[in-house]
Amino acid sequence: MEWFTASEYWTGRLVFQRALAGLYLVAFLAAALQFRALIGERGMLPVPRFVERVPFRRSPSLFHWHYSDRFFAVCAWAGCAVSAALLAGLDSLLPLWGGMLLWLAPWALYLSVVNVGQTWYAFGWESLLLEVGFLAVLLGNDEVAPPVVVLFLLRWVLFRVEFGAGLIKMRGDACWRKLTCLDHHHETQPMPGPLSWFFHRLPKPLHRIEVAANHVTQLIVPFLLFAPQPVASVAASLMIVTQLWLVLSGNFAWLNWITIVLALPAVAFPSDPPAVPDAPLWYVVVVLAVSALLLGLGHRPVRNMLSRRQVMNRSFDPLHLVNTYGAFGSVSRIRYEVVVEGTADEAPRKDSGWREYEFKGKPGDPRRWPRQFAPYHLRLDWLMWFAALSPAYAGPWFGALVERLLEGDRDTLRLLRRSPFPADAPPRHIRARLFRYRYTTWRELRETGACWERTYVREFLPPTRLTGTAQRS
Structure with missing residues (x-):
């Protein structure tokens, strides 16, 4: 079974899993603290009204079977608890199957939230968290080395995130092609951060360099993710640096952070992985079967990326297993509030x-x-x-x-x-x-x-x- 796993990515998997658990924790915490006013029984867009008109098959969720504000709160805080347990490494103390089930729990709970969240949850990073979270179920724990096919699928998601975002910019607003979008973006972005004013006031020639570097990172560097090491590590590191730059320039929820987390398994960290037995046959069969399914479903986002009518941030199935991403295909010139x-x-x-x-x-x-x-x-x-x-x-x-x-x-x-x-x-x-x-x-x-x-x-x-x-x- 040596062909099935790649022990040299042991540390990368560990860092990825703990960081992903941290993002799950943030997502569930936001859901627990905000849901009553947004989608609660007396919320602006109540869940009970939504589930009355939208069938389960179109939007699978626990809340189709039962909804009350108390039940939602229990689910959200349970998601926080499971995420905290994963962040602390509880999955590594369980049998392989137990660790997989533990990772499945926050995915199923957050899917239930997103699928009834309506316009409040209609953001690309919601689907991205679910797609990446589902792959985390297949990554295994300390009983097995990381499966090669799952590591490939994580890079494939990262490729689609970055390359799709690059294409939507080149096909969208002309300012991306003229390298002038950042003359406006830092001022007109949805939620500026404490440094956004200073980013806006950078010299315009530097803004041109920023946009050009962004095009390189999103349109060329993603292909290097599939190159041998250390090239793949360099490509992933460039993406991490670019995302950290974006973290400093504005508030984009966890979009930048989950992109950084996605890049971590592509980095070959120096490590001395422990000796573990071969992966059990049942695990190999499950991973290969689910991976084949995901690759088969992947033709939809590929077709969307190649289309001249490319769309941003759309899920192609109700479980959010494969999705298309992208941001800021157009940039506002004037900020209204x-x-x-x-x-x-x-x-x-x-x-x-x-x-x-x-x-x-x-x-x-x-x-x-x-x-x-x-x-x-x-x-x-x-x-x-x-x-x-x-x-x-x-x-x-x-x-x-x-x-x-x-x-x-x-x-x-x-x-x-x-x-x-x-x-x-x-x-x-x-x-x-x-x-x-x-x-x-x-x-x-x-x-x-x-x-x-x-x-x-x-x-x-x-x-x-x-x-x-x-x-x-």
Whole structure:
């Protein structure tokens, strides 16, 4: 069975598994802390309504059989517990089959969450975590050396992530071909980080170099993953460095981190692997059979990558076993933000005492500097960015958000950084206004201390009050 395993990747597997468990932990923690306001029984997009209209075969989930907020919380916190156990290395203390089942548990639990999460979970990194998490089930534990075919499949996923992202850029916005996208991206990205202002203010020639280096890393380097060592290790290391650069420049949930984790098994770490017996026959059969299935399903993302109508971030099966990825095929030139305000006045006027709600991650007060949240995912903040791009993105949930704020719903208020109204004394009216935001210059920053300058554009939602249900006043 020497052909089946590659003991020289023993350390790479170990580092990969522990890092992946850490990302699972972050994902489940975000689900546990945010679900009530987003998809709970009284959430903006309640799970019970979703499972009534979407059959199990289209969206497999435990919550098709039973849903309550308490049951969801149990599943989410159970996911945290299993992830923490994997992070601590419990799988290495179990028999091979027990370790595989332990890795299967967070995958099944998170699949159940994603498949009822609706627009709040419609991000590429959700499917990527599931696809990679499923492969982790096949990697084995300390009883066997890493299977060669699974190591290949992990590189194949990394190839599709990077090469697909590179193709979508070259086929998309012309600024990627002109090397000018980073003149705008750091300012207009969904959730800037604490260093994004400084990245934006880098000299434009350096921005050109950044874009060119990105094209090399995404369109050429991925092919080197399948070269002999040490070339594959160098290719994976270049991808890791590029992703760390992106980590510094913004908040992209765990997208960059899981890409880094994917690159780890391709690195030939110096190690002295222990002597282990040959892999048992049942394990060989399971790994080869499932790998053959995954390779067979892989023709869909390949066909998508080769298509001139390439799409980003789509799953080709309800279990999220094979998916297509990509980001920022187009880059906004102007940043818009929806600012939500409330007033306690019985009859709202332009000169009413409108007070602004502050979100945790998205820009609001021009003087408030962005914080680092990634790999933690602030789902409401991300969707507010999409809402600013077009009201159509906000259609399914924004009215419910306004209604919850008018009710002083505590679960919804916990998603915010600060509410100007206590939960027991909510505002009489809510309005939303659209502003254009831009980064200040070095001079403006020194004079005002503000990293943003904002200009009123138009009304996004007129003053709205509660009359049984949220209606316009």
